[in-house]
Amino acid sequence: MQAWQVHENGEPGEVLRLAEVARPTPGDGQVLLKVRAANINFPDVLMVRGHYQVQPPLPFTPGVEICGETEDGRRVIANPALPYGGFAEYAVADTAALLSAPDSLDDAEAAALHIGYQTGWFGLHRRAGLEAGETLLVHAAAGGVGSAAVQLGKAAGATVIGVVGGAEKAAAARESGCDVVIDRRAEDVIAAVKEATGGRGADVIYDPVGGEAYAQSTKVVAFEGRIVVVGFASGTIPSPPLNHALVKNYSVLGLHWGLYNTKAPKLVQHCHEQLTELAARGAIKPLVSERVPLGGAAAAVQRLADGVTTGRLVVIPGLTEAGAA
The missing domain is CATH 3.40.50.720 (NAD(P)-binding Rossmann-like Domain)
Known part of the structure; x- marks a missing residue:
């Protein structure tokens, strides 16, 4: 599969490298997910730079928020378990933390619903x-x-x-x-x-x-x-x-x-239920300004780092350059 990797810390546009790697193997309590869409977050920028409070071992694939697909075809929202992040065709996540992707949102919107x-x-x-x-x-x-x-x-x-x-x-x-x-x-x-x-x-x-x-x-x-x-x-x-x-x-x-994921996970689930309800009645809808193919991920992360973006930039592995918008 294809995945973006960081072998040394620095600016995203300089150190992110697209590579052909083996699919990650889930550990105990984890699941392999096909990445349908991966939202770009500022923590991704900080991790690539080596400035985030949690720093995965090198090399790692960034991408902390995705809409993924399970082997049985369920659409889910997940925070990938690093070093196997979401800027790839497949990622790994903790099974217990998976959340259902709202039917009212497409893949890119669902990928941007969670952390923000x-x-x-x-x-x-x-x-x-x-x-x-x-x-x-x-x-x-x-x-x-x-x-x-x-x-x-x-x-x-x-x-x-x-x-x-x-x-x-x-x-x-x-x-x-x-x-x-x-x-x-x-x-x-x-x-x-x-x-x-x-x-x-x-x-x-x-x-x-x-x-x-x-x-x-x-x-x-x-x-x-x-x-x-x-x-x-x-x-x-x-x-x-x-x-x-x-x-x-x-x-x-x-x-x-x-911290709520470890200290009060039931509140995270409760919050997701509230967000799903708000999305269903159109009260909230992630503002996705760009949908970019996997090959454009590094440049998109750099644009976020430079502060020149609005809304959300979402990486979609199955998207072609012609379909990007």
Whole structure:
């Protein structure tokens, strides 16, 4: 089979190599899956660079989220067991963690439903307790993680403000359902949020960016607001002064979704049931901006690393160059 492999850490476009390798052999409690679609996530970028908190041994195949097919023909969503990741024709996953792919979504959409939407659901509902009528501010609202949070916020009855960088991303954020879109390249984010909220600020702020985005969040969070820290796509990890949280009376909440897989797996299943229901009634739908063939995976991962993408980029092994879109 064909699979992308990393033999040394570096930039995805430089170190990913497409190779002909043997199909992986599942271990105890695992299953071999035919990859129907593999969603590209920022952790894939970090793993290739050697910067992720979990680093598989070299060589490895990245791809942490797939829609796959079992030997008996079931469509499932899975997080492949590295080093046999999803940027390949076949991957391996833990049998106990398989989730049914919703009938309402195609393969590419199903592949993008799991990590980003589970992170959004846990962040907004389990951690922040988002309520109908509240205002949600989402940084990087045009990206895969951000667009999922936007849709989940709208489904929960919140007013959603999205912060993006550039006109193209502003259009994607509106498509995802943002009530207000702020282009950080053309507007003063702090002033725009205050204007949109009548000076009150946002009740919940969803931040997968860190750095300057987090600093802005502390200036526009409402009384009893909650800032959910999801990641640091900017590459800068903030060191917040806690006296500021005390004086303004807001909460800073960390979210490491992966921990729920080991510490509370039943909650992951419950969340998937909620997401499946939302997808069935059209309240959420992954924004897939590109479907790329297996041969285009390295270039697509590099585009995500460069921050020039909107929505989700999904690798489809059975897709030809002519069918890519």
